[in-house]
Amino acid sequence: MTTIISKFRRAALAAGIALSALSVSLHAEAGSLKLGMTTWVGYGPLFLARDMGYFKEGGLDVSLEIIEEASMYMAAVAAGELDGNASTIDEIMKYRSKDFCFKSVYALDDSHGGDGVLAPSGIKSIADLKGMEVGLNEGSVSQFWFNILLKQAGLSQSDVKITNMTADDAAAAFMADRIPVAVTWEPHLTLAKKENKGQVLMDSSKTPGLIVDVVALNCDYIKKNPADVEALVKGLYKANEFIKENPEKAYEVMAKGVGGWLKDPKDFASSAAGVNFYGKARNAEFFAGGEGGEAGKLIKLGGDIWGGFGKLKMDVKYDDLVDTSFLAK
Template sequence: MKLKFKMMIVTILSATLLMAGCGGQQTAAPKAEDYVLKVGYAGSLCEGPIHMAYEKGFFAEEGLKVELVKLAAGGPMFEAVTAGKIEAGFGLMASLIQPLSNGLPVKITTGLHTGCDKVLVPQNSGINTVADLKGKRIGVPSLTSSPVMFAKRALAAAGVGVSEKNLEVEFVVFSNSELPLALQKGAIDAIAANDPVASIAAQEYNLNILLDSAVTAPYHDQYCCVAYVKDTLAKNNPEIAAKYTRAMQKASAYVAQHPEEVAKIQVEKKYVAGNAEFNGKVLKTYNYIPSVSGAYNAFGVTAAELQNVGMLGAAADVPALHKNSFVTLPGVPDTIK
C-alpha cells in the first residue's frame, strides 16, 4: 500500500509539473521577431510619421511587425489604449496631459514635431492681437481639444481671463465643417482649430491667422505632438517600445525632408483627405525634428500653463506628473535629423 501511495504521489506531481510546463509555454511572451504591435492612428495630416514609418519601411527596418488600427480622433484613442485595442500611437501632448493625470496608462517616448493649432479671424474684423479677443466668442471643435488649450494658454498670457471665475471670452462648440460657416455668419468671432481644417478654412474663407503654434513665439519652439506606448509595453517589452520609437523618429525626420512626397502618399493611400499640394505646404510649416528632451521640456511648460487656466486639476502634482509621463528606452537617441 505504501508503495502504491508513493507511486500515486509521483504520478500526481509529474502531471502537475507537466501542466505547469504547458501553461508556461502558452503564456510566455512572444519573441521580438514574432510580436505584432498594434498602432493607432486617427487620419490627421500631422500624423505623417506613423504613415511614413509604415509606408517607407521604417518599422520594418527596425524589425518590427505592425498592425495599423484606424480610430476616431480624441477620446476613442485613449479608450482604445485602456481597452487594449492598441499599444502605441501618436498624440497631441496637450490633450494627453489631463488623461495622464487621471491615470491614462501610457508613457511618452519622444516628441515628433511642433505646430498644428491655429486661431483664425475674419479680415477687417478689428481683431489684430490676442488681447482683442476679450469679450469675443471663439468657435472650437470641443471644449477639451488641443486648439482650445492652445487658445486659452495664449489668452492667459495676454492677460485675458479664461478661468471659470474670470471668463472674459466665450468658447462655443461646432463641428470642424461648421466652424468656418459659423464664423462667416457672425455666430462666432474667431476659430481655434487643428490643421488641416484651420489651414483650409484660412485659404477658402480668406481668414487672418491670428495665432499659429508652428510660427508664433514662444509656441513655435514647443513640441505639440508625441509618440507614446502603453505603460505595460514599456515595462514588459522595452525593446519593442524602443523599436517603435526609433522608427517614428526616423519617419519624422523623413517628413521634414520630403513634405510634398509625404502629403501625396497620405492622400493616395487615403490616410488623409484633401489636396496633396496644399497639404504639402502645410507640412512645411511644422518643425519635424524628433526630440525626446524637446517633448520633455515642452510638457513641463504646457502642464503648468494648463493648470493655471483650469484645464488640469488644481490638485495635480505637476513635477511628479511630468516625470512619470515619460520613459527612457534602450537605444533611443535624443534626436534624429
C-alpha cells in the same frame, strides 16, 4: 532494434520541440504595436515608417488606426484594444491617472502655423476679443492653446463667450457668419484666406513648441516590449531623415497613408508647411532638462490650465508622462 527506434523517435521529438520553440521565439521577436490617432499631418511619419518598411526592419509590425475622437482612442488604449496613441501632450494629460499608466516615448512634431484663430478683419489683437463669442472645442488642444493666448494678452476664458463645437464646425460657423471668432486648424485657415473671409488673427507659428504631438504607449507595453519600442523609435528616426532628403516622395507616401482630407500629396505638402517634424536631434533637445526643459515646462503649463478647469485625474508630473530611455539607443 526497438531501442534504436525509440532513441530515434526521442531525438526527432526533441528536434521538433526545438524547432517549435525557435518558431515561437522568432514570432515573439516580430512584435506588434497598435496605435490610434486622428487625421493630422504631423502623424505622417508613422505611416511613412510603416509603409517604407522601417518598422519591419526592426522586427515590428505597426497597425495605425484613424479614430477622430480622442476620448475614443484613449478608451481603446485603457481597454487594451490599442497599445498607445499619437496625440498632443496636453490632450493625453487629461487621461493619465493612477490606474491608467501611459508615457510619451517620442515627440513627432509641433504645430507651426497649422492651428489658428479666425477673426473679423478689424480685430488687431487677442486682447480685442474681450466680450466676443468664440467657437472652439472644449477639452481639446484648441482650448488649451487659446487659453495660453488669452493669458499672454492679460485675459482669461471668462473674458470671452465660449461656444463649444468641433474645430471643423467652428470654422464652418465662422465662414457662415454664425460666430465672429473660431479657433480651428488647417485646412480651414487656408480656406479662409483664399475666400478673403476675415483674417487669421494668430497662428501657432507665433507660439512654437506649445502644440506638440507625441507617441504615448501603455506602461505595461513599454515594460514587456522594450525591443519593440526601440524599433518604433528607430523607425521614426529613419522616416524623419527620409522626409528631409526626399520630401516630395515622403509627402506622396504619407498622403496615401494618412488619407482623409490629406490624401492628395499637394494638400499634404501644403499642410506639412504648418508643422515641424521632430527627428533624433530635436527629440533630444525637446526632452532635455527633465522638468526644467521644454517638455517639462509644457507639462507644467498643461497642468496649470487643465487643472484650473478641473480636467485632470491626478497631478501629472514630467516623470508620470515621459520615458526617454529609448531615445538615445
